Amino acid sequence: MTFINNAAIIKRQLMVRLARMMFAGTLGTQIDHIPLQQAPRESQSVRCCIHHDRAVLRYRLKALLGFAIENETTEDEIRSLASYVTEAEQKGDSRFGDQILTVIDEACSACVRANYRVTNACRGCVARQCIMNCPKQAIHIENGRAVIDEKICISCGICAKACPYHSIIFQPIPCEEACPVNAITQDERGKEKIDETKCIHCGRCLQACPFGAIMERSEMFDILRAVLNPAKTTVAMVAPAIVGQFNTDLGKVVTALKKLGFDHVVEVAYGADLTAAREAGEFVERVEHGSTCMTSSCCPAYVEAVNKHIAGIKPMVSDTPSPMQLTGDWVGQQWPGARRVFIGPCVAKRAEARASRNVENVLTFEELGSILVAANIDVMECETSSPDQAASSTGRRFAIAGGVAAAVITAAAEKGVKAEEKLFNGLDKKAFATLKSLDKIIKNTTFIEVMTCEGGCMHGPGVISNPVVARRFLEKMLKDQQ
């Protein structure tokens, strides 16, 4: 079960406030009021005081404008948010630097390094197995209760196993525990830092942090500027996982996007159809040349993981462009010069888009939802309309784990190559170990699908809907399509 997360709700409330000001044309003059509106004088603070809350809100707004918090100097602390709006405007359409995620050090609570903590269930017993068995002598008794010295503790966990009262608990550092590639670690102050040379932009840390200290560098400012400019042609390219995101049919979302100001709406599932056909062709060719297996390449966090951590299997990764790339290419031919905005559930797509000529911007479902709220567009009440380019059920199935493999294997069978399917549903440390030794494990002709998010794109970090609910919508849509 997933729970409502207040850190995520605050982020969305800020997105709504920011977008509202953009629609009203008052962002440049009013943005510095947002932290005060969000945390007014008489409100109860979440952190030590409302001033700390407001400081963090300020940083969140900076990230929403696209800035990286790490680049801030001491002088920048007294800069107005309005000056950042001006800077973002001046930057124009030029792209941001490489960093995708940013850590708000002011929000990071510098979690305790030692993973084991003695709770008040400790009775200060005579046996004292925790002290007796600690290999580092990190535990002593204080006021009749065991205390672990965080500086000495090596988080081996023996004390927790030894305690007859189960009074010692395991307490992870949520972001570090969530990261599958150890890319996020503490600095000397205990604040988390992301190592870009390791990060695969899966977005798990951002979902895991209970303080909401990790943010994406949003592109919503640039996107809204383009959408609100009637002289610019903008195309919304919606990912297959859009189905069910607004508790309604795709047709209504298409209308909502057009009401918002997008000139055209295209299903990326159309590109997924193209990817499936091309990837099957590539697979058949590889098999004919003696390969036993090939892996999918549409999940950008997986491709990044291969590049940064398991380069040895790179020859087995498909060279076929992702559905986003092929859709963007098609859109570019259809409406030359148009601003192409990929709307999806994914953080890693931001990195893929930045390195690509086929897409200009990336928006998450969560950002889109907040923008629609700000624009007072109710998706449920929109009429149904068709996208400018629709897709088949094959492409739409890319949204859930297994969809890519099913498409490629079916298409390969039509070309006379029978293949087995292997699915890596969620990229964790175990999956990494298996992937590393693929050539030893795979014996028969096999197509391998790798999804970084367990369950597939519908479980991505940028979704609104509970994946169980979204999946029901997709399944109903696929059934109706047959």
Place this chain on the structure above:
Amino acid sequence: MSKKFKITICSGTACYVMGGAQLMMLEDLIPAEFRDQVEIVGSNCLQACRDSSNGQPPFVRINDYLMESASIARIVDYLRKH
């Protein structure tokens, strides 16, 4: 036979984006003891968000009572007390 509680979940975009999406799981997660007592319906925007004195979205209507900042836990708590 009419049920004891009629729960109307607002699926307007404002409610849905601000946490209402999780409420769509109510039918799956409601404790068995209440299953026969509730009728759960989704609804277009209840317009509750138009008046800020109603509180924060997501909104849910339980019979005549309008719940603000609704969550599954709060709904179940309300059912227990009534």
